[in-house]
Amino acid sequence: MTDSVLTVDGLTVDFGPTPAVRGVGFRIDPGEVVALVGESGSGKSVTARAVLGLLPGTATVRGSARLGERELIGAPEPTLRQVRGREVSMVFQDPATALNPVFTIGRQLRTTLRAHRRLTRAQADAEAVRLLDLVGIPDPAARTRHYPHQLSGGQRQRVVIAIALANDPRLIIADEPTTALDVTVQAEILALLRDLRDRLGTAILLITHNMGVVAELADRVVVLRDGLVEEDAPVHRLFSAPARPYTRLLLDSVPRLGHRPPATPVTTDTDALRLTDLVVTYPGGRGRPDFRAVDGVTLRVGRGEVVGLVGESGSGKSTIGRVAAGLLRPTSGSARLLDEPLEELSRRDLRAARARLGFAFQDPGSSLDPLLTVAECIAEPLRIHGVDGATHRIPELLDAVRLPATHATRKPTELSGGQRQRVGLARALALHPDLLVADEPTSALDVSVQAAILELLADLQRDLGFACLFISHDLAVVDSLAHRVIVLRAGKVEEEGPHDEVLRNPRADYTRRLVAAVPAPAPPLTAASTH
């Protein structure tokens, strides 16, 4: 037992009267990658922060977390400061906010280095360059003089990892290190972490909700649920023979590429949406050239058809969604919404046309007015478009999205994320739209909730027959729902076709790379022999 890097035992964290973590225990051996997996509210991030004493003052922490022989829980601040960044360091979710925007990369590395080591400025500079090189940043010496905003998302995360590695720690705690990144970048960062573990022997505590990431990187998995350990098992056993029903539910909820039988193509000549040579530009700030978010896209969604629009960040998929919902006018090209040319519609005509359009947003938390009740939220489009008998429709709509009628009088803040998204769907479908634009409707949700919402959406579409433009960065989610798929890259269409062809036998080089980058929710078989 003594040779483990970190031993957590009976860890309990309370925020006031609400327990967040209730007696969690696990251990990490040198060079081992342990994944702490769970849905939101399971206590995985709180556990990690409690270990380093980084929780706000309102938290009470009990139990034990030993780094080697040293107890960290209740240790005085100076001791913890010695540990933080020196023996245990952290990598956070969003590299865009994890770096201080007003300091250069080099300065931020130097600060960390000199917090623990006596180095001259020149030595620290040299060490910063070595670290940037170690994490695969090209031309590291020049990069030390750059500010975070001058780097891409993937490079920023590499810098965050370089900072974590600065003082040669025994353990890196990585809290959702790839969640804010595109899949191709995620694949690079996962490869980097694996490589660093192999080369430097650093143990990693990986906190994630993504089973694909777990399968790619972890040696052992600790599944958390409501602040308790559900299961603690080697990664292969967990995926092949989960001991607990909850683990099985988690694994079954993960959408997988290529598991759905090919959908029957929708053959119709009537269009729900037709974009021809669509161009949308955003003005550049302060003398910079305009930004072409959408650059000559032609696409069509037939009546009753579900078209998946996939692409990485900056591909223009959300901009197309806004045009399709009549929220944004094209810079050039034409957009026909339900056979009406968007560019010729007056403001009033457009408002009337919106009655036949539904829009489902990514974050149900911020797209519902917190001051209205659920019933008022759903009734709003009916009221705006002067539909009578709105009150009679509420129970019917709530029933359609499988929410109990008693929820009508609640406020959105009293609902869970999944319930809120159901309310959002009920609102989008209140007017029986002919076209639903859904922009990442499940990416803010936990996997088990996501699975339920996707199933609901598929059922509703089959029953009501609306056309749907489904926008997502998640290829597996799109594969589970769409008839046809369109792959976007930098504002242009890269590939288009039936979902089973595009996502299983991609022709375009870029699509092939995208599909390959999706982490498979099962550990690689080659590694199985070593365990």
Place this chain on the structure above:
Amino acid sequence: MTRYLLRRVPSAVAVLWLASVLVFLVLRAVPGDAASALAGPDATPDVVAAIRHDLGLDLPVAEQYARWVGGLLSADLGRSYLVGGDIADLVADGLANTLTLTLAALLLAVLVALVLGPLWAVSRGGWLDRALTAFHTAAVALPTFATGVLLILVFGVVFRLLPTGGVPPGGLLDRVDITAQYLLMPAVCLALPVSAVLTGFLAETLRAELRQDYVLTALAAGVSRRSVVFGHTLRNALPVTMTALGLQTGALLGGAVLVESIFAWPGLGLLVEQGITRRDYPVVQVLLMLSVAVFVVIQLLTDVAHAWLDPRVRLGGAR
């Protein structure tokens, strides 16, 4: 940056022009007549009419305005009705005093904000938090004329520690220690509300910055809490605080008028006050235009400082 500044010039000119029209019209709308005020209560209508003609007040308003602006553009600020001298000379006399006072107040306000702002940001719910809240509320709420009179009463009359008003007899530069004694009360009086607003703004901005992810990154890297506040968040809070400071200079300029009258500080504020009570339009017009111009320039400087402090503005937006 130069191009960005050049783009701002048209709007700055527009603001100045609009201000000149407003200043001119508002002063014409003030009840009372400059000519009869000048002529005195016993003057005959003929005398008043002669004075009015002499000052050009019998011309159409548009023509009066055109003459005034034309003069300003050719660097002729006009002549005071009352004193008779060139306004440029009057302004030059008061300018040094007012600059000394406002700069001292500005410095004081910035120092107070830089010390109390971070302290307030990190003290949550303790006695320090309550004390600073009380200071903030009192300093923002108390009008300058009340604090000024109170200060004079306490330190000038009861304890007789500081002079109750005026400027040092030998001039500002004669003996610095004496100048400091004369300057202290008016500067504190002028700085108080500005320092409170700045302190509150800086503390609030710092609290928001302390919730940012990079703070957690720094803490997790073993950086001490103190250097996180002073090294990381303060630097991030400065650009916006700079903008708030720019807006507060307006409050300083306005406050100077009151403070200078309270402490008999012979600066531009006192000149404005005298000009208004004696209906000396040309003097008031020029001084108001001057303060507008100062404000416009400070706004430009604030933007430059903001860009200089924030690399995201300086080196172009995020990609």
